Amino acid sequence: MYQRIDGAAWRHIYIVGDLHGCLQALVSTLRRERFDPRVDALISVGDVIDRGPDSLGCLRLIGKRWFFAVRGNHEAMALEALDTGDNALWAINGGNWYFGLSDVAKQEAQAQLAKARELPLVIELQSHDRLIVVAHADYPASRYVWEQALDEHAVVWSRTRINRVLAGEEEDIQGADAFYFGHTPLREPLIGGNLHYIDTGAVFGNPLTLIRVQ
Secondary structure, eight states: OEEEEEGGGOSOEEEEOOOTTOHHHHHHHHHHTTOOTTTOEEEEOSOOSSSSSOHHHHHTTTTOTTEEEOOOHHHHHHHHHHHHSOOHHHIIIIIHHHHTSOHHHHHHHHHHHHHHTTOOSEEEEEETTEEEEEESSOOOSSBOOTTOOOOHHHHHHOOHHHHHHHTTOOOOOBTSSEEEEOSSOOSSOEEETTEEEOOOOGGGTSOOOEEEOO
């Protein structure tokens, strides 16, 4: 469920919002930042697939040494569909790209989705003197503790906490300096206490949010 990244191993580290197949937007954004995959790292808040123009291209990022990601609800839907054969939920939520692939491309997508099965739900980044935590939708606890048990469904699906932040309530999670989430598309990044919500709906034509945290 948890993965640790040592910031000392990288020059710059970035966190990116939900990609949803928007590979070209990511490439353009990284180019503007002069991202160097030999010395820089990128952490995704999940949902690399569905709805956008190049889900397979985004899936190909999984396994690259400089690319880290937590599992999002769209990866979870894809894996459940492949496991059960019930494609309805995935298809109506943007999964139709998969069913239009050639047999060869489908095999590649399945191999990459098998890697997505191994993605953590929570990434902990130690960057200099800051502890940063990344998850897809929420860290459903009042305090961050390495390897503590969590409600896995809430980690990838819950909007309870962001709805409180949007309503103007004060929210903070103890145990880390900053938390980064995606999942809920917003017009611009939302910050509440030490919580950062950075899915700005790139797949709907908005800018892709990329935050440099180191």
